[in-house]
Amino acid sequence: MADSPKVDFPYTHFFLNSTTAVTISGPHIQTFDASTGKLIASTVGREGLAPFGPIRVAAVDRDAKHLITAADDKMLKLWRVDALELVNERELPKRPTALNFTQDGQTIVVADKFGDVFSYPLEHVPQNPPAAPAEETKNASHENPSGGRLILGHVSLLNAFVLSADEKYILTADRDEHIRVSWYPQGYTIESYCLGHTSFVSALHVPDSSPDLLISGGGDPVLKVWDWLSGRLKRDIAIREVVVPYIKVKPAKRTPWRLGTDGAEGSGSKGKGRKKGKKGKGKGKQQEEEEHPESTPAEEVEESAPVAEQPSEDETPVLAISQIKSWGTHVVFSAFGATALFSFALPKLDSTPPDIHIVEFGQPVLGFTIQDDGLVWACLDNGWEGSSGTKVWLSRLDADGKVYYTLHDLHALTDQSSLLN
Numbered sequence: 001m002a003d004s005p006k007v008d009f010p011y012t013h014f015f016l017n018s019t020t021a022v023t024i025s026g027p028h029i030q031t032f033d034a035s036t037g038k039l040i041a042s043t044v045g046r047e048g049l050a051p052f053g054p055i056r057v058a059a060v061d062r063d064a065k066h067l068i069t070a071a072d073d074k075m076l077k078l079w080r081v082d083a084l085e086l087v088n089e090r091e092l093p094k095r096p097t098a099l100n101f102t103q104d105g106q107t108i109v110v111a112d113k114f115g116d117v118f119s120y121p122l123e124h125v126p127q128n129p130p131a132a133p134a135e136e137t138k139n140a141s142h143e144n145p146s147g148g149r150l151i152l153g154h155v156s157l158l159n160a161f162v163l164s165a166d167e168k169y170i171l172t173a174d175r176d177e178h179i180r181v182s183w184y185p186q187g188y189t190i191e192s193y194c195l196g197h198t199s200f201v202s203a204l205h206v207p208d209s210s211p212d213l214l215i216s217g218g219g220d221p222v223l224k225v226w227d228w229l230s231g232r233l234k235r236d237i238a239i240r241e242v243v244v245p246y247i248k249v250k251p252a253k254r255t256p257w258r259l260g261t262d263g264a265e266g267s268g269s270k271g272k273g274r275k276k277g278k279k280g281k282g283k284g285k286q287q288e289e290e291e292h293p294e295s296t297p298a299e300e301v302e303e304s305a306p307v308a309e310q311p312s313e314d315e316t317p318v319l320a321i322s323q324i325k326s327w328g329t330h331v332v333f334s335a336f337g338a339t340a341l342f343s344f345a346l347p348k349l350d351s352t353p354p355d356i357h358i359v360e361f362g363q364p365v366l367g368f369t370i371q372d373d374g375l376v377w378a379c380l381d382n383g384w385e386g387s388s389g390t391k392v393w394l395s396r397l398d399a400d401g402k403v404y405y406t407l408h409d410l411h412a413l414t415d416q417s418s419l420l421n
Contacts, residue, residue: 011391012366015060015067020081021066024056029069029084039083057096061105066106066122070096076110076146078122090122090146098160102167109151111158115174119150119185149212153186154178159218160204164228165211171228173201177315179216181228183406192231196224205324207331207346217321223333225346234349239333240319242342242356247317248384249337249364302333326369330401332363347400359395359403363387376403 006310009026016022020040021032031040045224054075057065060067060081067079074095077085094112101108108120124146144150156176163170163184169191170184179194179201199219206214206228214228222239226233317337323332365381370376374397382391395403 007055010366010381010383011052013058014066014367014369014377014379014392015375016369016371019058019066020064020276022060022064022081024055024058027052027071029055029067029079031081031084040082043084055124057099059100061101062103063105063328066101066105066207068099068101070099071109076120078107078108078124079375090124090126092146093118093144093148095116096235097158100161100163102163102316109163110148111161111163111172113157115154115156115158117151117161117187118144118171120146120150121147125384149185150187150206151185152180154180154184159200159202162206162214164203164206169212169229170209171206173204173218174217175200175202179226179228183232184207184229189210192229194224194226194228194231194233196233200320203324205326205331205335207329209326209329210346210383213346215324215326217324217333219318219320220321223321223324235347235353237344237347237356239342239356242358243335243338243340244317246338246340246358247319247335248358249317250315251318257370271419323368323369325370326376327397329399332368332376332397332403334368334371337364339364341368341376341395341403343397343401354401357400357402361390361393363390369395374398 001086009028011023011025013024014021015232019034021034023030023032025285028042028044030042030044032038033040052071052075055069055071058067058069064081066087068083069077070092072095074092076096076099077089079085080087092112094114094116094281096112098111098112099108100192108122108124109117109337110120111117112186137145151170152172154172154174156174158172158174158242161170161172167184170175171179172184173179175329177197181194181323182190183189183191194214194216197216197218197220201216201218203217204214209374211226212229214226215223215225217239222236222238224233225235225237282349320336322334322336324327324331326332326346329346332341334341340358343359345359347354347393361378361380362383366381367379367380368376376397378395378397380390380393381387382389397403
């Protein structure tokens, strides 16, 4: 629409229900009518909202009433979706790596870069002065300025988590190959481990059609399918040979601060700042990072993508799975820096390896979502060299789990797609 505030950033997050579409571009949020594509609300140019860099993580509750976001300022912001009204904000102890709502929308669960998971009530009443930390929070790797409840902690950076369908368990994955199944909210009770990854784990998904299964992926050449309650590996699905040819983005070259000398030489002020953040209760994290400098956290791959370069022919692209989602028995996944989406039918235990289908866009895929009818919305990097400038592309999953283009068949939704682009 002519009166829509102009947003030059690509869409990094996209949420859609039957009535509303929520898009996030850099530090900005916009909402659209899902049937007409008409702009409902926007934070672009709004007074009193000073953005602090791009929004890194976000989630919408099941009823699409509330949106939560967090950027590098570590402020967890709660928005009312209909008018993008800022309901409340609270300071997080460390930068979040993943967050979500519980099914009733009354609790927010946040994982952070120090490996801890906290929960927060939807309503936030600032404490002045701050209350003394609860006994359970004293076991966290850092103090919580907003009184969050500690659920559990890993000894390294958490990349992903997912709650079971009945919300009795929380499944967490870190950069050191570990997947843990814990009780929720009594995270101190560990039910099982899903062990077998040889690289970082960056994506977890429990299919609605098979809530007893977990699909995990990261830097390994395979996706793994688990019986997560027992921790038993059911099968591997080879993906590397299919995915790597479509990875067109490489992380920007930089020297990790932990390889420098006290962060003084060759690391700059950013290196000093990050090292300073390790002070306090560390649960051995700093020592662990120094002992494993060769590890490649998915967070670093993701953060480098916006300033990434095209890989040269003699460089091996970095494989890191970014998202895994499903529609019925069909699974769709993406990889950081890849210009395609990949899909397959979830195989039975004794079946042959599934065929992996590919839909290529010519631009890096920054995120995607799947509607209940199998419509796939892919957010693309419209600033990529040689791209068409498209921000959103619509595709559809067929009965065989193959993704194909259907932009011209979408009628009313075509108008919305044109508007978003």
